[in-house]
Amino acid sequence: MSWEESNPKSHPCPCGKSEYVVIHRSDDWGRFEERWEMRCPRCNTDYGLYTYHLNHKGMTETHYGWVKKSLLQELAELNRQMEDQKEGLRTYLRMHYGAKWLQHFRGKTKKAVWSELTRDGQVYPSLSTLYAHIRSSGLECVLEGYLNHQNVSTVTRILELNDVKLTKLIQIVRELERIVNQKERHIRQQAIG
Ligand SMILES: [Zn+2]
DSSP states (O other), X not given: OOOEEOOOEEEEOTTSSSEEEEEEEEOTTOOEEEXXXXXXXXXXXXXXXXXXXXXXXXXXXXXXXXXXXHHHHHHHHHHHHHHHHHHHHHHHHHHHHHXXXXXXXXXXXXXXXXXXXXXXXXXXXOHHHHHHHHHHHOHHHHHHTTSSXXXXXXHHHHHTOOOHXXXXXXXXXXXXXXXHHHHHXXXXXXXXX
């Protein structure tokens, strides 16, 4: 399958002294891509290409823009901190509550497990989805999948945890998520293109 490339379309670069070009590529399957190339040496030093995805009417749209490299580095550093904290939270949960969590469900029917995890179907997954997950990877593995930042509120609710250190770790992760989102919004506003 071959890609067809459009002629490069020229745009003024951020410093205004030269240009960047956008090349559209498409194939017979209706796949569509853009390639952005900076042709200004000065802007090539100062700017990097920021790519992000937005959902629009059920379709994922890819957007591009030129952003100061210093901002991209700040974002990368914040993301690194956030991932470290998420990993720390996961490790803490597994070490302190992993055994208790598995023990809690021991001997219960799959339906009872589902009912507790989802408060009778108020949240993901549906009963049939949970059955499918248990069939493919086993109950223990499915339960261990809850020991992370995304599902920690389910764990604290079911085990009725009141752990100051855990609460603090969750707050740190949430705060970093907020800061990263804010930084990404800022970068999208600054993006040139
Ligand atoms: Zn330039």
